[in-house]
Amino acid sequence: MELFKKAYYFVLDILQTLLLAAAFFMVIYLLIMRPYEVKGSSMYPYLKDKEYVLTNLLTKRFFEFKRGDVVVFKAPTDPDKDFIKRILAAPGDSIMIKNSKVYVNGKEINETTYLDPSVQTNGGAFLKEGETVTVPSQNYFVLGDNRSESSDSREWGFVPKNNIIGKSFFVYWPVSRAMLIKNPY
Numbered sequence: 501m502e503l504f505k506k507a508y509y510f511v512l513d514i515l516q517t518l519l520l521a522a523a524f525f526m527v528i529y530l531l532i533m534r535p536y537e538v539k540g541s542s543m544y545p546y547l548k549d550k551e552y553v554l555t556n557l558l559t560k561r562f563f564e565f566k567r568g569d570v571v572v573f574k575a576p577t578d579p580d581k582d583f584i585k586r587i588l589a590a591p592g593d594s595i596m597i598k599n600s601k602v603y604v605n606g607k608e609i610n611e612t613t614y615l616d617p618s619v620q621t622n623g624g625a626f627l628k629e630g631e632t633v634t635v636p637s638q639n640y641f642v643l644g645d646n647r648s649e650s651s652d653s654r655e656w657g658f659v660p661k662n663n664i665i666g667k668s669f670f671v672y673w674p675v676s677r678a679m680l681i682k683n684p685y
Contacts, residue, residue: 532557536572536668538584542644542651543570546614547584552673553681559667565640566590567604568683573642574663576656584668585652585659586614589641596632597623597654602643603632613684614645621647624654640664 538551547553547570555572565571565587575581589595589604596603600620602611621643623629635641639658644650653659671679 534666535672536582536584536665541646541649543584543586544646544649545616546570546645547671547681548677551671551677553584553668554670554672555666555668557666560661560664564590565661565664565667566683566685567593567609568685570668570681571640571642571659572665572668573659574665576659576663577651579663582665583642583651585642585644585650587640588643588653589635591635591637591639593641594632594634595627595641596630597621597627598630609685611684616646619645619647622654624652626657627654638662 533554533556535552536555538547538549538553541549553570553572559565567587567590569587570584571587572582572584575583588602588609593604594606600622601608602621603609623631627633627641633641635658638661640661641653642659643652643654668681670681671677
């Protein structure tokens with residue numbers, strides 16, 4: 501009988517530990533950070549297809565996003581899909597693409613730390629070559645790093661802050677590519 505009682509409490513301890521660990525994991529997953537898979541080559545070479553990143557969900561609540569932040573957001577063309585892109589213009593900024601260069605507030609931005617030198621940045625259906633648009637309040641202008649393979653703000657316009665899930669901060673898979681995702685600005 502004593503052996504049965506010890507086994508019962510041992511199993512109960514294990515179940516309590518597992519339940520506590522599951523609850524802890526759920527709080528982190530739902531409120532603090534979440535993994536996302538990079539799908540496609542729109543962020544190449546900085547982020548590669550099928551890599552996994554950790555995304556900070558608290559950033560949206562407590563901080564403003566800045567130019568250079570890599571964010572995950574609900575795709576404007578299909579809210580069931582998540583996109584990952586780089587913010588190039590924040591609320592109040594003006595942005596223009598001219599001669600394959602991006603200008604924010606009239607100044608050419610330096611993208612050499614994350615863009616391949618051969619990348620051509622062209623206008624699109626929303627932001628045409630040589631035109632300037634101003635980002636409205638609570639919106640952002642995003643571009644993929646692999647401009648020729650990216651569906652981004654050049655085509656479908658601004659991303660509302662409410663659509664942004666969070667800021668990606670760490671590549672964790674594959675382990676050989678593990679790195680912090682740094683803001684180059």
